[in-house]
Amino acid sequence: MLLRESPARLRLFFDMQTASSEQGLIDFLLQPESYPESPSRIVHYQTHISRVFVGDKRAYKIKKPVNFGFLDFTTLAKRYFYCKEEVLLNSRLADDTYLGVIPIYRKGEHYSFRPLKDSVVAEYAVKMKRIPEDKVLNNLIEEGELLHDRLVRTGEIIARFHLNAPIYKSGPYGGVGTVRTNTEENFEQIAPYRDVIIDEASYARLASYTRDFIRDNHECFAARKKRGFVREVHGDLHSKHICLTKPPIIFDCIEFNKRFRISDVLEDIAFLLMDLEYQGRFDLARAVSHAYFSSFPDAASPDVLRFYKIYRAVVRGKIEGFTADALQHDEEGRRAAVRRAKDYYGLARHYVDDHGDIFNPVVFMGVSGSGKSAIANGLFPDEGVVIRSDEIRKEIAGLSVNRHVYVDYGEDIYGPGMTETTYRIITERAVSLAKKGKRVVADATFLTSLHRLRFFEDCLRETLNPFFVYCLADEETLRERVLQRMKDNTDISDGHIAVLERQLQTMEEPRELPSFRVMKVNTRDKPEIIRGVLKSFL
Template sequence: MTPELIKALLKPAAYLESTGSVVLRQTHVSYLFLTDSFVYKVKKPVNFGFLNFSTVDRRRFYCEEEVRLNSRLSPELYLGVVELRQAPEGGAFHGSGAVIDYAVKMKRLPEERMLARLLEEGAVGAADLEAIARTLGAFHLEARRGPEIDACGTVAAVTRNWEENFREAAPFVGTTLPQGDLAVVRGYVDRFLHESGALIQDRLQKGFVRECDGDVHSANICLAERVYIFDCIEFNERFRYSDTAADTAFLLMDLEFSGRAELGAPFLATYRTVTGDDVPPRLLDFYRAYRAFVRGKVESLEAGDPQVPQAQREEARSRAERYFRLCRGYALRSALSPTLVLTCGLMGSGKSTFAAELAFELGCALYRGDVVRKELFTPRRAPEAYDGGIYTPECNRATYRELLSRAEQALAQGRSVVVDSTFRRKSDRHTFAELAKRHGARCVVVELTCDTETVRQRLLAREGNPDEVSDGRWELFAAQQAEYEAPETGEAIAVDGALPVRQVVDAALRKMGLLP
């Protein structure tokens, strides 16, 4: 689409209905023109192999397919296919000029009720996910079956989809996808297909391979007067014909990506009640990895689209890196026995940032000493002296007792857990190590060290930040350093906390034996 045509379509006069403004948004495959009440979606003339919109006839066909297929879940949302015509100003969605392209016309949904936005704002609860599960579950129960659909649910077909993804991700190796991470994911996929391919075949035989949605993630769900699930895969049958578990895994993965993994439990419980489908956990993880890889690839394509605004491209690049990182995490989890990870180190050494990233990648429960302390004693920051206020010996003991209790609950459920605190006393580290031993879990102490100047800069940067939970301050650093009981030789894994967090995590994972 030429700049002149885009400029014409940003004018209200290009639309039949009255509108006060028109906003343009782009993805790697579409232009979306948003009026006050409607959305006009024009497909870009691109060919990525798995998607081919390179001709006007193809774009018209896939516009029609988009309306037909999305009418299964959101019939009142999709209004039809409209013609984009030549006009004196360049183009318009009315008039008698020559047809130059086509668009899908949709009702505009309230952006403040989009699931992705609600997740970002922390405004989503279990009841919301239960409602989504009921909608998706009912859809899956009625979804079409047939021999041509079953052909896409075999082990060979799943293998082909993965191999296609690996080929198409090749241009992103070394940018959004490190070569070593690709090797880890490849190894995991090969092992799973070799050792657990029978799970895929069993699902096929039991009738779980159907004509699904194919793109069930938070950006395509709106919680308005009812649950809307929209923008399914219309451009490639192979991506729509799949195990229903691949659809549910998409949203479960996206909840983890958004930092709300805990919402997966009510979603999955309700989905199982509606459908009776008790998906094996390791198969769900396999499909979560697949979906994370696909999203990494899609975001990488957007990051490389020169027509997309630079700021949006940078955001897409960051998301791509994180999706690929999560995909690697699913691969690593498959080899992770129940593990208790303790952070250890002085204030400002990067413990909490490291703990959050490690827990994200490995799917661990995460408990922060700073958060637990405030939950037990006060919601306010505490400006008292180093060993005063909520930092007295008694408060310290109570905080570690609560951390121990929460860690035990997670280990009892067979979950790995990260406990983030200074663990500056050897006795505390020993107590937690004994807990892990009682539950047959591995205990790993990760000591983060950091040069003093970096610590000083970090602690000074925290001051005045209302979202900062930690009370660590530069004037308290020397006092903590004086009483710190450093781990003995062989007691802990030492990593440099001054490095970027992903390098810190990689270093720890290598020393834990999870990365080569």
């Protein structure tokens, strides 16, 4: 959800203690026997404004009695009203997922979903069908699923929703004044984080781009509103709110403030496109974009769309900065929030400075048997150069590339010194060839953050635009591939089962790299299919 509260106010929320009466309600909702469905267990999630209690087949959501300025849930009547709004508004894209608003009764210290004699309504809950987590888009992206066809369908659904949404040609919403207010509020609120989370140069660059764009496109914003592109849309359209069932479910829209829900349709779709690209899925962003604008071509404006993607990335960076502030007693959580904030600001800067630049070089990384070499070979058959670690290593050792050296992990030509030299040469050659205009593919395990970060930083130092494809497969598939490769003896790799086992133990997740530069790919699909997906944006 889109937040615009101050850092102090967000910190205040996280410091609030749960009132004893609210705790009694929470205790009631945590008990499976409290529910009419008698679930086997209850899982509790919360945000700064709501709590969700998830059973086997149903979920119940209550609103916290909070006031952040942009929303006010402080009275039971207000919470009831916004529960009804939530059900009504989400019925637009989630159809029968939202089942209604359910009263929760209290008599003394006892709560119930059924009215008791002399009981009163203590709270209201939105009752929902349980969303299958294994089909939620961001979870599928994390698993490296391709998803192209399903995202095409999603783009079409969003376009149809926008085409039929109520139009706001007058009033305060969606005009250039609102845009300027929102963007200036962003830069005012993130100013204290300069040289802490966002570097001074990026802050200045993003602020100047934003202000210049609004100044130079004042008439464009006004014309878009006059033409009917400001509509009552979703307002919080990202991958955690899309479930790829058949048909897809798009849920959890903004119900509590029209200002966040009424905007240019491009701001709404830009949030999803930015979110997909933040997760390294430029392929899915292109699939959604093509489907959306094929269905709603009149809404297209590449420059305005880019503006809103930058705006949404800055908002998300701001929120993660606030979150980091609130986690001062959770160092691991704080560092993760800072990392996410930096990645969002990095993506915004990428949109400003690298817009339209091709990704080059491209790294294929992953453990033995992950399929990286099968995909890397043939990605750019006519213009590309593939730099493969197996070849470099044997070149250094003076061995034929076809001679196998099956040794223990970290031994012989796979010792630390040889590995360090191999990755240094891979990096030097990739940078040198890319600077000369060659399309470069680097194919190596890149197991450690040290080697990945050195490659990344050397590329940036030479103003290159690197991208990393992180190849994944389940362990059974990895072992089968390694054994089959050894049996066939048609590949130069020296990886064997014992080496694979050590790689799985030592592989470091690529968290040191900007998230938008890393695409996770589950390689269960055929290499030619995966190459086709990659070619859609590389």
